[in-house]
Amino acid sequence: MALTPARTMPGVLELLPLDQIAFQRMLDVIRRNYERFGFLPVETPVIEYSDVLLTKTGGETERQVYFVQSTGALDKADEGTPELALRFDLTVPLARYVAEHERDLSFPFRRYQMQKVYRGERAQRGRFREFYQCDIDVIGKDALSVRYDAEIPAVIYSVFRELDIGPFIIQLNNRKLMRGYFESLGIVDGDQQMLVLREVDKLDKRGADYVRDTLTGAAFGLSAEVAQKILAFVQVRSTSLQDAFDKLDALGAGPEAMEQGRAELKEVLGLIHAFGVPQTHYALNLSIARGLDYYTGMVYETTLNDHPQIGSICSGGRYENLAGQYTKSHLPGVGISIGLTRLYWQLHDAGLIDTAKSTVDVLVTQMDEAQLPAYLALASELRGAGIATEVVLEGGKLGRQFKYADRAGIRFVVVLGEDELTRGVVTVKDLRREDQFEVARSELVKTLRVELEQAAAMG
Amino acid sequence: MALTPARTMPGVLELLPLDQIAFQRMLDVIRRNYERFGFLPVETPVIEYSDVLLTKTGGETERQVYFVQSTGALDKADEGTPELALRFDLTVPLARYVAEHERDLSFPFRRYQMQKVYRGERAQRGRFREFYQCDIDVIGKDALSVRYDAEIPAVIYSVFRELDIGPFIIQLNNRKLMRGYFESLGIVDGDQQMLVLREVDKLDKRGADYVRDTLTGAAFGLSAEVAQKILAFVQVRSTSLQDAFDKLDALGAGPEAMEQGRAELKEVLGLIHAFGVPQTHYALNLSIARGLDYYTGMVYETTLNDHPQIGSICSGGRYENLAGQYTKSHLPGVGISIGLTRLYWQLHDAGLIDTAKSTVDVLVTQMDEAQLPAYLALASELRGAGIATEVVLEGGKLGRQFKYADRAGIRFVVVLGEDELTRGVVTVKDLRREDQFEVARSELVKTLRVELEQAAAMG
Structure with missing residues (x-):
C-alpha cells in the first residue's frame, strides 16, 4: 500500500510534547488569573449555524470563514452558503450565548473563554488558521459602570506579571475622547472620523510625514493646522498617573463626547491605581484606536517594553451593545482577548520561551x-x-x-x-x-x- | 433589523457556567491523573487533510465526517471530496502525529490528548456531534511489552477513584484468547470470528436465547454444542484475582493464539495487582470484544456498578500497528479513551452530578x-x-x-x-x-x- 504523507495544513501550530507543556502552562496561568478575578468559564461549540455567525460581519471576515458540511450535506451541494461554519472569534459566540441563555445568567455576567478559533487566512509565516483566544468580558444588563473598564487592566496586569515574559505596559485610550477631539477640529461625520483614525493607525509604520501628507491631501483636505493638531494629539503618552491627568487636562475644553471620554479615562486611571496596578505598567496612549468599529469607549492595548515589534499582546475595549442581532435586550460590555497561539509563537521565535521541563517528575x-x-x-x-x-x-x-x-x-x-x-x-x-x-x-x-x-x- | 434566533445545532453540549465548572473539574481530574502516570500532553489541529484522515476508515465513519471549506474553496465546488475535514477521533491524528514527528519523540511514547472530536451523527437525544475524548496511549517502536497493558487499568482506576462517581469495575479480556478459543471450536476464519463476536456482543441486549438461535441458524450453521460452548465462554466473569486465574485455567488447553492470550491475561492480572488496583475494581469478562477491528490483544471496558445502563465509560485495548498508513515503522500500542461529554451528560441525566459551586470564593x-x-x-x-x-x-x-x-x-x-x-x-x-x-x-x-x-x- 502506498503511504500517505503525514502532514498538517499550513497555519496550525502543532507542538512537540515539551513545547506543549510550556504552552499549557501559559494557558493555566491565564485561566488561574481569570478565575481569581471572579470570571466564570464558558465553552461554546466550534461549529455554529452560518446565519448566527454571519449576521454582523463585513466582507473581509466573511471571506475568511471555514464552512462545514457533513458527507450527506455535500451531496446536496450548490445550494448557497452551507448551513454550518467554524467560529472565527469568541465574541460572536458570546453574544449568541448570552442572548440564548439570558434568563439563566446573572448580570453583570463575567465570563472567560479559552478556545480555538478558525480563519481561512492566506498561508504565510506567522499567520494562523487555528489559534487560541483567551477572552474575558463583563456584560451588563441595560447598563454597565465604567468601573468595570478599570478592572480589565488589573486583570491584564495580573496575567502578564505571572506569565513572566518581561516588562509590559497597558496602553489606554478612549474612543469618545478621540471622536470628541476630532469633532472639535471640525471633523464631525462618524465615517470621516473612522477614516482619519485608520490613517492615524499607520503612524508607527509609515511615519508622521506620510500621515500628515495624506491628511492634508486630496482625500481628506484637512488644513495643515488641523493635521498638526491631530498628529500632536495621537502622540500623547503619559509617564505617570499624575502626568496622565495633566495631559488630559492640557487638551483643553471640548464638545460633550470629548468631556465624557476624558471623565471616563480619569475615573478609570484613578481606579486602576486603587486596583494596585503600578504606574510603571499603564500609560495613556492617545494613538490607540483598535481596528474594530464596535468599540465605543475605553480601548486597551498591551505591549512588551523590550519587544515592541511583537505589537499588542492583549487588546480590547468597551462596546455599546453585545447582542443586538439576537435580542432586544441592551447588553453593554467590556472585554479583552489574548491571542495565545500567536503570542507563544512570537515569544518562542524571539527566544523568550524555553522548552519546558517535563511534567514527569x-x-x-x-x-x-x-x-x-x-x-x-x-x-x-x-x-x-x-x-x-x-x-x-x-x-x-x-x-x-x-x-x-x-x-x-x-x-x-x-x-x-x-x-x-x-x-x-x-x-x-x-x-x-x-x-x-x-x-x-x-x-x-x-x-x-x-x-x-x-x-x-x-x- | 429582524433578529436572528440565537441557537446552536443539535448534538452539542453547551453548559451554563456552574455546570461548565463541574465539567472542567472532571477534565482537570483526568488530566492530573494522566500526568501522574507520566503521560505527556499533545494537541493536534481540529482540521486535518481529508486524505490523511480517511486512509483507513470504512464507509460508516466516512459518512459521518464533517468536511471543511473556506469561502474561497466553496467557489471551486464540485471538485470531489473537499481537501479538509474535522477529526472524528484522536487515534488517527495520533497516528499522523507519531509518523510525522517520529524522529523527535522518545519511545515508548506516552501521550495524553484531551480534545473535542466531530461526527455528523443523526440528531438524537444522547448522541453528540461534538464531544470530548480524553485519551492515553503508549506507543512502542518495533515492540511494546504487555506490561504496559497492565499499567492502563492502573490509570483507569486512579482516574475514576478520584472522579468519585461511584463504584466501578474494569473488565478485561483478550482478543487472542477469544480468537484462539473460537479456532479450537472450528471457527478458523478471521472474518467469521468477527461475525460471531458481533453476535455475541448482542448478548446483553437480546439475551442468550436470541444469540443461540442466530448462531445455530442458517447464517452461521454452528452445532448446538459449539453455540453452547461459545455462550458459556462469553459468560465467564471472575470474582477475584485467584478466581480469574482459575477460570482461565479451566478453559483447558487450546491452539497457540489461545495460549498466548491466556499468558498475556495472566501477566496483566498479576501486574494489575502489583500496581495496587484492588480486586474489587477489576474482573475478567470474556464477553468484551470491542467493536473496533484493530484491537489485537488486551481489551478493556469500565462500567459503573450501580448504573450498568450507562454502558462502558472508558474503553480501549492493544493494537498491532498504529500508523501503517503513514510510515513503514512498526508502532504497536495500547490505549484507552474516555468520552467525557457523553459521560458527563449521562451522569447529569441520572442525577449523579451536582451543579458545581462557583469558582468564585x-x-x-x-x-x-x-x-x-x-x-x-x-x-x-x-x-x-x-x-x-x-x-x-x-x-x-x-x-x-x-x-x-x-x-x-x-x-x-x-x-x-x-x-x-x-x-x-x-x-x-x-x-x-x-x-x-x-x-x-x-x-x-x-x-x-x-x-x-x-x-x-x-x-
Whole structure:
C-alpha cells in the first residue's frame, strides 16, 4: 500500500510534547488569573449555524470563514452558503450565548473563554488558521459602570506579571475622547472620523510625514493646522498617573463626547491605581484606536517594553451593545482577548520561551526485572503523593534508561537494585543538578516533595 | 433589523457556567491523573487533510465526517471530496502525529490528548456531534511489552477513584484468547470470528436465547454444542484475582493464539495487582470484544456498578500497528479513551452530578461607594493569596448584592461598612453554612484560606 504523507495544513501550530507543556502552562496561568478575578468559564461549540455567525460581519471576515458540511450535506451541494461554519472569534459566540441563555445568567455576567478559533487566512509565516483566544468580558444588563473598564487592566496586569515574559505596559485610550477631539477640529461625520483614525493607525509604520501628507491631501483636505493638531494629539503618552491627568487636562475644553471620554479615562486611571496596578505598567496612549468599529469607549492595548515589534499582546475595549442581532435586550460590555497561539509563537521565535521541563517528575528505573512489583509499589506511592512518575516497564540497559530520562526532560531518576533493597535505601540521581544521593526508602516521598516544591517556588 | 434566533445545532453540549465548572473539574481530574502516570500532553489541529484522515476508515465513519471549506474553496465546488475535514477521533491524528514527528519523540511514547472530536451523527437525544475524548496511549517502536497493558487499568482506576462517581469495575479480556478459543471450536476464519463476536456482543441486549438461535441458524450453521460452548465462554466473569486465574485455567488447553492470550491475561492480572488496583475494581469478562477491528490483544471496558445502563465509560485495548498508513515503522500500542461529554451528560441525566459551586470564593460587597478603594485593596489582597474574588463595582442595595452571590453560588460575602472600617474588622457571611462572623481585617485572608482549604479537603 502506498503511504500517505503525514502532514498538517499550513497555519496550525502543532507542538512537540515539551513545547506543549510550556504552552499549557501559559494557558493555566491565564485561566488561574481569570478565575481569581471572579470570571466564570464558558465553552461554546466550534461549529455554529452560518446565519448566527454571519449576521454582523463585513466582507473581509466573511471571506475568511471555514464552512462545514457533513458527507450527506455535500451531496446536496450548490445550494448557497452551507448551513454550518467554524467560529472565527469568541465574541460572536458570546453574544449568541448570552442572548440564548439570558434568563439563566446573572448580570453583570463575567465570563472567560479559552478556545480555538478558525480563519481561512492566506498561508504565510506567522499567520494562523487555528489559534487560541483567551477572552474575558463583563456584560451588563441595560447598563454597565465604567468601573468595570478599570478592572480589565488589573486583570491584564495580573496575567502578564505571572506569565513572566518581561516588562509590559497597558496602553489606554478612549474612543469618545478621540471622536470628541476630532469633532472639535471640525471633523464631525462618524465615517470621516473612522477614516482619519485608520490613517492615524499607520503612524508607527509609515511615519508622521506620510500621515500628515495624506491628511492634508486630496482625500481628506484637512488644513495643515488641523493635521498638526491631530498628529500632536495621537502622540500623547503619559509617564505617570499624575502626568496622565495633566495631559488630559492640557487638551483643553471640548464638545460633550470629548468631556465624557476624558471623565471616563480619569475615573478609570484613578481606579486602576486603587486596583494596585503600578504606574510603571499603564500609560495613556492617545494613538490607540483598535481596528474594530464596535468599540465605543475605553480601548486597551498591551505591549512588551523590550519587544515592541511583537505589537499588542492583549487588546480590547468597551462596546455599546453585545447582542443586538439576537435580542432586544441592551447588553453593554467590556472585554479583552489574548491571542495565545500567536503570542507563544512570537515569544518562542524571539527566544523568550524555553522548552519546558517535563511534567514527569520521576523515572523509576528497572534494574532487576524480578523486582518489578517493588518498582510499581514505589511508583504508586509517589503518585499518591502527587508526584508524576513514570516506570520503565520494558527494562534494558540502565544507561539507556538514564538517557531516555535525560532526553525526555525528567529530572529525578530513581534506582532500586538488590543492594539498595537490602539496605532499605533508594539511590536518586538528580539530572538537573547532575548530582546523586541516597535516601532511606521511607524518606523518599518526603525528600522528593521538598525538592519539587522548592523548584516550583523558584519557577 | 429582524433578529436572528440565537441557537446552536443539535448534538452539542453547551453548559451554563456552574455546570461548565463541574465539567472542567472532571477534565482537570483526568488530566492530573494522566500526568501522574507520566503521560505527556499533545494537541493536534481540529482540521486535518481529508486524505490523511480517511486512509483507513470504512464507509460508516466516512459518512459521518464533517468536511471543511473556506469561502474561497466553496467557489471551486464540485471538485470531489473537499481537501479538509474535522477529526472524528484522536487515534488517527495520533497516528499522523507519531509518523510525522517520529524522529523527535522518545519511545515508548506516552501521550495524553484531551480534545473535542466531530461526527455528523443523526440528531438524537444522547448522541453528540461534538464531544470530548480524553485519551492515553503508549506507543512502542518495533515492540511494546504487555506490561504496559497492565499499567492502563492502573490509570483507569486512579482516574475514576478520584472522579468519585461511584463504584466501578474494569473488565478485561483478550482478543487472542477469544480468537484462539473460537479456532479450537472450528471457527478458523478471521472474518467469521468477527461475525460471531458481533453476535455475541448482542448478548446483553437480546439475551442468550436470541444469540443461540442466530448462531445455530442458517447464517452461521454452528452445532448446538459449539453455540453452547461459545455462550458459556462469553459468560465467564471472575470474582477475584485467584478466581480469574482459575477460570482461565479451566478453559483447558487450546491452539497457540489461545495460549498466548491466556499468558498475556495472566501477566496483566498479576501486574494489575502489583500496581495496587484492588480486586474489587477489576474482573475478567470474556464477553468484551470491542467493536473496533484493530484491537489485537488486551481489551478493556469500565462500567459503573450501580448504573450498568450507562454502558462502558472508558474503553480501549492493544493494537498491532498504529500508523501503517503513514510510515513503514512498526508502532504497536495500547490505549484507552474516555468520552467525557457523553459521560458527563449521562451522569447529569441520572442525577449523579451536582451543579458545581462557583469558582468564585468571595464576593466583596459595596456598602459605601466612597470606600471603593478600600474594597479594591481588600480584593487585591485576597487574590494575591489565591482566593478567587469578585468585587461589586456597580453598587445598589446590599440585599440585592447578597441575592446575586447566592444565585451565583458564591460562598463567602464580605461586608465592610463604616462601622467595620472604624473598628478594623470585616463581617463575613457564609452563605453555605448560613452563618455570619466578624474577623479582624488583618486576619481575613488567613481565616478564609483555612475555611476554603477545609472545604476543598472535604470535596
